[in-house]
Amino acid sequence: MINCKQATRLMSEELDRPLKWQEKAALSTHNAMCVYCRNYRKHMAFMREAARRFREGVTEQGD
Numbered sequence: 001m002i003n004c005k006q007a008t009r010l011m012s013e014e015l016d017r018p019l020k021w022q023e024k025a026a027l028s029t030h031n032a033m034c035v036y037c038r039n040y041r042k043h044m045a046f047m048r049e050a051a052r053r054f055r056e057g058v059t060e061q062g063d
């Protein structure tokens, strides 16, 4: 069983490389039980989406 530190590390690595199935399984097991890491992941997905939107929208924003 992985701890929160390992789970958050896997979640950030997930953005840079595909996780092994063992890592995915460990992470989803952890997130199923840990509300802190679920929220962390949600927050990270939100931040990533916001950054993407900003990059894509930056050329269209003429005021």
Ligand SMILES: [Zn+2]
Binding pocket: 003, 004, 005, 007, 030, 034, 035, 036, 037
């Ligand atoms: Zn956790």
